[in-house]
Amino acid sequence: MEETRSKLQTQPLGWWVRSHGCNELSLEHDDLEVCLMGWVQYRRDHGGLIFIDLRDRDGLTQVVFTPDVNAQALEEAHALRSEYVLAVKGVVRKRPEDMVNPSLLTGEIEVAVRDFKLLNRSRTPPFLIEDRVEAAENLRLKHRYLDIRRPAVAKNLRLRSQVVHEIRNYLHTAGFIEVETPVLTRSTPEGARDFLVPSRLSHGHFYALPQSPQLFKQLLMCAGLDRYYQVVKCFRDEDLRADRQPEFTQVDMEMSFVEEEGIMSEAENMIAGLFKKVLDVKLETPFLRLNYSQAIADYGLDRPDVRFDLTLRDVTDVVRGSRFNLFARAELVKALRVPGGAELSRKEIDDYTDFVSIYGAKGLAWIKIKDDEWQSPIAKFLSPEEQEGLTDVLGLEAGDIVFFQAASPEVVNNALGYLRLKLGERFGLIPENTFAPIWIMDFPLLEWDADEKRWEARHHPFTSPRDGHMELLEKEPGLALARAYDMVINGQEVGGGSIRIHTRDDQEKMFAALGMDLQESRNKFGFLLQALDYGAPPHGGIAFGLDRLVMLMAGCSSIRDVIAFPKTQKAACLMTDAPAGVSNRQLRELGIRLREAENKPQD
Secondary structure: OHHHHHHOOOOOOOOOOOOOOOOOOOHHHOOOEEEEEEEEEEEEEOOOOEEEEEEOOOOEEEEEEOHHHHHHHHHHHOOOOOOOEEEEEEEEEEOOHHHOOOOOOOOOEEEEEEEEEEEEOOOOOOOOOOOOOOOOHHHHHHOHHHHOOOHHHHHHHHHHHHHHHHHHHHHHHOOOEEOOOOOOEOOOOOOOOOEEEEOOOOOOOEEEEOOOOHHHHHHHHHOOOOEEEEEEEEEOOOOOOOOOOOEEEEEEEEEEOOOHHHHHHHHHHHHHHHHHHHHOOOOOOOOEEEEHHHHHHHHOOOOOOOOOOOOEEEOOOOOOOOOOHHHHHOOEEEEEEEOOHHHOOHHHHHHHHHHHHOOOOOOOEEEEEOOOOEEOOOHHHOOHHHHHHHHHHHOOOOOOEEEEEEEOHHHHHHHHHHHHHHHHHHOOOOOOOOOOEEEEEOOEOEEEEOOOOEEEEOOOOOEOEOOOOOOHHHHOHHHOEEOEEEEEEOOEEEEEEEEEOOOHHHHHHHHHHOOOOHHHHHHHHHHHHHHHOOOOOOEEEEEEEHHHHHHHHHOOOOHHHHOOOOOOOOOOEOOOOEOOOOEHHHHHHHOOOOOOOOOOOEO
């Protein structure tokens, strides 16, 4: 057999032409001569017969080597191994009844091989090319081209392609013009850190990769294009908290002569149509709406998962006079009641205490409600009046558990908001295979940066304040609300946008509120201010995170699962070893000298 393997040589494709994919054949093709091409998934050697599952991107077809069809091919097939690349010619025939595989679309047929070509060999893969793979993610990312061969990953990329196709079809029909905007632009403050690209022709000067096409799409509205869209790469050089990537894809849209209703209606119709066409899921329109302050009050987060009913309650007034000093002194005290949650073990509660520490919480107070008593280390500090007040406000019943946070509003809301999601999973409260879209509106226009001691734009500095709120920027900027809106599905922000400032005077007032004087604003944004001077129309838009949207539709837990070649949380590509050093010659051409401790260039 070793001799056979050594003699089996790879061959060119020549005049062979693939007739069908490996997921196309059925009983209606019985007795048809076909040519299939793909990879060896499995080889089963039954002595006088060899069965091979031949795989391509769409599925599997069983091919069989038999002595009565081609004895030489059968002998040579002993040398085939997993992931070898084959072309086979043969005849479709019905499988014996006891060999039918109902889990495959091609499970009723097989192809009796008359001839085959070995197109390429393969080394033994570092992990199995199948969906149930136990290999670590880093190993799979190192060999991503093999990982994509797995049906689940390939399916996600096909879904992504279909989503983009349907989005383009919808927007084209709705009168949008697709326009590509520059990838090399100037660095402008938009919130995150820019990726910088040094200029070879202008030493000491840099391009920036765009965090979004924000300014260019506004300029396209100034140019009169009326409706623009783009499926566009964006770049942000930020710490990859949670599930983020340094480069990501947006579906970017902008419209002229519109108010919030027009943009939100168009976005709803696009998303609802997308879910119907791709997943056959009907989303009821118009989507629910919730203002930002209510979302924070009820759910702790501005991207709430509204598929289940657990909500937070403010109990600050109830426990303000408590002998439990933490409650008595705290700026905000909130409670999260979990019906039937008293079954939680002390270890589980300790694990949740560790979990909320991620969000700045110093601990996690709790009370289990029993028929005859309240069980908790803090129960003895609560007076009968306070217990009665909590029972009334929270609707407590025997068998419940209540979790408390007492701290600053940011810590309280984040800690309990994320704990709510964990508890929803723990108690099976989140319905599967459902989608609950919601709009979040009326965001604060600005937020205070304690480190820089100045106001910064919560969304971006081109967002228009609510009518009548421009005047608040000078006296009470923290009270100004934005004409901004986020689309949230199942606790994931899939899109966000706003009505933009479209006059120069108002834009300069916004820059002033952010601490920019006229000279600085004109240095950084002079081209935008000039464009607004030439009759800019009222306009606004929205951008959808394509990676996150596809992740939701695919039922995945990470955006890395729906990106062909993703980076790690350290922004590294394990497959190409990027980022990497560059040669001294390249650095000299750019007029750059590195500090030795930072990066040793290649020779």
